Amino acid sequence: MRRSDPSRGDDRLTERGSAPFRVPFIRPEFPTVAELAEDFQQIVEVNWFTNFGPRERDFADAISMYVGEEYHAVTFSNATIALIALLTTSLGRGDGTRSVIVASFTFAAGPEAIEWSGYRPLLVDLEPGSLQPSFASAQAALAERNDVAGILLTNTFGIGNPAIDAWESLAAEHGLPLLIDSAAGFGSEYPEGRRVGTAGDAEVFSFHATKPLAIGEGGAVVTRDGDLARRLREVTNFGFSAGVGATALGLNGKLQELNAAIGLRQLEKLDYVLRRRRDVLSRYVDVLGEAVEFPRLIERSSVCFATILLPSGQIRDRAHEALRRLGVEARVYYSPPVHVQPHFAGCETVGALSATEDVSHRALSVPAYQGLGSQDQDMIIDIIGAELRDSTGPMEEARR
Numbered sequence: 001m002r003r004s005d006p007s008r009g010d011d012r013l014t015e016r017g018s019a020p021f022r023v024p025f026i027r028p029e030f031p032t033v034a035e036l037a038e039d040f041q042q043i044v045e046v047n048w049f050t051n052f053g054p055r056e057r058d059f060a061d062a063i064s065m066y067v068g069e070e071y072h073a074v075t076f077s078n079a080t081i082a083l084i085a086l087l088t089t090s091l092g093r094g095d096g097t098r099s100v101i102v103a104s105f106t107f108a109a110g111p112e113a114i115e116w117s118g119y120r121p122l123l124v125d126l127e128p129g130s131l132q133p134s135f136a137s138a139q140a141a142l143a144e145r146n147d148v149a150g151i152l153l154t155n156t157f158g159i160g161n162p163a164i165d166a167w168e169s170l171a172a173e174h175g176l177p178l179l180i181d182s183a184a185g186f187g188s189e190y191p192e193g194r195r196v197g198t199a200g201d202a203e204v205f206s207f208h209a210t211k212p213l214a215i216g217e218g219g220a221v222v223t224r225d226g227d228l229a230r231r232l233r234e235v236t237n238f239g240f241s242a243g244v245g246a247t248a249l250g251l252n253g254k255l256q257e258l259n260a261a262i263g264l265r266q267l268e269k270l271d272y273v274l275r276r277r278r279d280v281l282s283r284y285v286d287v288l289g290e291a292v293e294f295p296r297l298i299e300r301s302s303v304c305f306a307t308i309l310l311p312s313g314q315i316r317d318r319a320h321e322a323l324r325r326l327g328v329e330a331r332v333y334y335s336p337p338v339h340v341q342p343h344f345a346g347c348e349t350v351g352a353l354s355a356t357e358d359v360s361h362r363a364l365s366v367p368a369y370q371g372l373g374s375q376d377q378d379m380i381i382d383i384i385g386a387e388l389r390d391s392t393g394p395m396e397e398a399r400r
């Protein structure tokens with residue numbers, strides 16, 4: 001049996017280990033070995049490895065300072081645990097009968113966190129121009145139902161929602177918490193330069209190795225509500241309050257000192273990372289912008305990657321395949337969207353999710369990381385450009 005052959009190891013590792021892509025989808029830049037050795041040496045000297053040590057405190061302060069002076073940051077071991085802690089703290093643990101509104105066009109972690117918190121994901125469609133959750137769908141659901149406990153707004157691909165003010169008003173009008181999954185969006189902006197992290201009741205960031213602020217595994221909740229921040233800090237440490245033990249249903253979601261130390265170094269480079277990523281994106285927009293669509297406000301985002309909406313699913317699939325053939329790794333986020341994935345088959349949707357299905361067939365996400373060379377950028381542009389030309393020129397006639 002192949003699986004038991006130790007020389008092959010795990011299939012997934014074999015596939016990754018062989019590194020078939022000359023240009024990977026994402027290549028994080030971590031601190032150097034010398035820098036990490038220095039950080040680790042100090043952590044060992046202080047003899048404080050986790051449990052809100054000096055690095056974690058500095059990192060949490062730096063995160064909140066970046067978002068805005070009056071904000072608090074609570075760090076977590078990853079964003080999924082942060083989402084569960086936030087949902088259960090903000091809404092209380094559900095008994096499986098009430099719903100939380102969330103888009104189907106998102107990463108599964110959001111709807112999964114809703115379920116772990118005891119709620120049912122109520123899946124809404126997306127807005128075609130921005131790929132953000134459909135405001136009209138959420139509005140309709142709230143007008144018709146009385147089982148909605150809250151809204152988990154997902155900032156798609158970490159891009160700030162252009163209609164954030166309307167969402168805040170909608171949640172306030174219905175007296176519901178507005179919790180925001182901004183996992184890939186540390187460094188992004190809403191309209192008028194308002195920083196992502198400042199909206200709703202709280203926003204959640206991921207510092208996973210694939211995100212623009214990459215520390216390996218890590219996450220944070222940012223909120224203006226000091227009491228919510230205090231309760232979250234307790235929840236992430238087994239629900240312990242000083243002196244009395246557990247006062248809430250807690251878990252262990254603490255960020256380790258070494259990851260916090262990496263985070264402090266990554267924050268120093270953030271301006272450079274954002275500038276480079278936005279430069280790569282603007283190159284794509286300059287050359288391809290006439291023929292394809294980019295999500296609204298992506299240019300003010302931290303550009304986790306560049307998502308391009310192609311005119312048809314056929315062209316998307318051909319471009320994806322052409323990139324793969326030439327050694328460029330692209331991805332088809334979010335395909336399948338949440339409501340099509342087997343685990344979520346029983347989830348309720350607000351009407352048909354036709355825009356979500358259309359976009360999931362036409363969207364192609366391509367590399368835009370800070371170290372992507374200009375020749376590789378040109379190659380990506382050329383490959384996509386060639387597929388677009390083929391599809392509109394005589395070649396397409398011949399194909400039909």
Ligand SMILES: *Cc1c(COP(=O)(O)O)cnc(C)c1O
Nearest residue numbers: 078079080107109183184206208
């Ligand atoms: C990456 C991501 C997450 C999960 O973050 P982790 O830190 O890996 O748990 C959740 N939601 C969205 C939208 C993401 O992109």
